[in-house]
Amino acid sequence: MSKFDEIDEFLEVEAIDTPINSKAPKKDQIEKKRDDETIDYEYTRGNLYSLIEKGQEALDSILEVAQEGQQPRAYEVVSQLLKNVGDTADKLMDLQQKKKELTKDDNKSPTTVNNSLFVGSTSDLSKLLKKGIINNKVENEEEWSHSTNLYKKVV
Numbered sequence: 001m002s003k004f005d006e007i008d009e010f011l012e013v014e015a016i017d018t019p020i021n022s023k024a025p026k027k028d029q030i031e032k033k034r035d036d037e038t039i040d041y042e043y044t045r046g047n048l049y050s051l052i053e054k055g056q057e058a059l060d061s062i063l064e065v066a067q068e069g070q071q072p073r074a075y076e077v078v079s080q081l082l083k084n085v086g087d088t089a090d091k092l093m094d095l096q097q098k099k100k101e102l103t104k105d106d107n108k109s110p111t112t113v114n115n116s117l118f119v120g121s122t123s124d125l126s127k128l129l130k131k132g133i134i135n136n137k138v139e140n141e142e143e144w145s146h147s148t149n150l151y152k153k154v155v
Contacts (some may be wrong), residue, residue: 041099047093055085 008015059081066074
């Protein structure tokens with residue numbers, strides 16, 4: 001006997017076991033929905049981090065060899081490796097900037113919205129249209145806004 005049998009008897013209903021379908025997406029579905037840009041970004045970022053770390057390790061080793069041997073070629077290799085590690089770090093920063101630009105374009109929305117509201121009868125509207133007030137033909141809005149209260153700007 002389950003804990004709900006008494007309730008079923010009282011309500012004169014029969015309990016039916018049905019599987020519960022959860023609306024929450026499964027972990028596999030979430031992984032499939034990730035877009036290619038995000039996957040590429042994470043892959044590239046991981047590669048750049050790996051290159052920087054390996055470059056720093058190699059730089060330490062080559063610097064020791066250059067100091068022991070005191071040969072100009074060894075120091076030239078060290079300077080080239082320093083430049084390559086620095087360039088890779090710059091690429092990592094460029095990657096961050098490009099990612100921000102990609103996400104920034106998606107969130108564009110209008111910043112200002114101006115709505116106009118006409119309060120008046122159709123005859124008043126036709127008079128204003130003939131004068132050119134509503135069609136933006138009047139250069140000085142203050143002149144007519146004080147004389148008539150029919151056209152209001154709503155922000």
